[in-house]
Amino acid sequence: QVQLVESGGGLVQAGGSLRLSCAASGRTSSFYSMGWFRQAPGKEREFAAAISWNGGSTKYEDSVKGRFTISRDNAKNTVDLQMDNLKPEDTAVYYCAMAYGRYGVVQISSEYDYWGQGTQVTVST
Numbered sequence: 001q002v003q004l005v006e007s008g009g010g011l012v013q014a015g016g017s018l019r020l021s022c023a024a025s026g027r028t029s030s031f032y033s034m035g036w037f038r039q040a041p042g043k044e045r046e047f048a049a050a051i052s053w054n055g056g057s058t059k060y061e062d063s064v065k066g067r068f069t070i071s072r073d074n075a076k077n078t079v080d081l082q083m084d085n086l087k088p089e090d091t092a093v094y095y096c097a098m099a100y101g102r103y104g105v106v107q108i109s110s111e112y113d114y115w116g117q118g119t120q121v122t123v124s125t
Contacts (some may be wrong), residue, residue: 002024005025005117010121012121012122012123018086021040023076023081028099033102034070035047036079037094039095041092045109047061048081049064050106051105052103052104059105068083081094081096083121086121091117094118097112107118
């Protein structure tokens with residue numbers, strides 16, 4: 001089993017920045033891809049960003065390109081999401097996810113095996 005714990009959410013004004021972090025523990029001996037998804041009130045969960053096992057490939061949802069940066073530290077089993085120039089429409093619960101045994105970038109939520117509990121990000125006007 002794998003446990004994922006997110007941190008770093010909070011309230012920020014539009015134009016501000018937040019950095020989310022996700023720590024993985026448990027069965028992390030194999031390679032795995034990581035991703036961040038988000039779910040706004042009344043909406044379905046959507047893909048935000050993903051990163052390959054070695055960090056060499058990343059993918060972003062169009063609305064966050066140029067503002068969000070995903071990174072990982074395999075020595076610490078962590079993945080971060082740096083969010084800059086935040087907008088009110090970025091308000092959502094953000095979830096990190098692990099696709100165990102996968103090497104490349106994974107964008108489809110159903111292909112992820114483990115999920116964190118989520119962290120709230122609220123962007124005010």
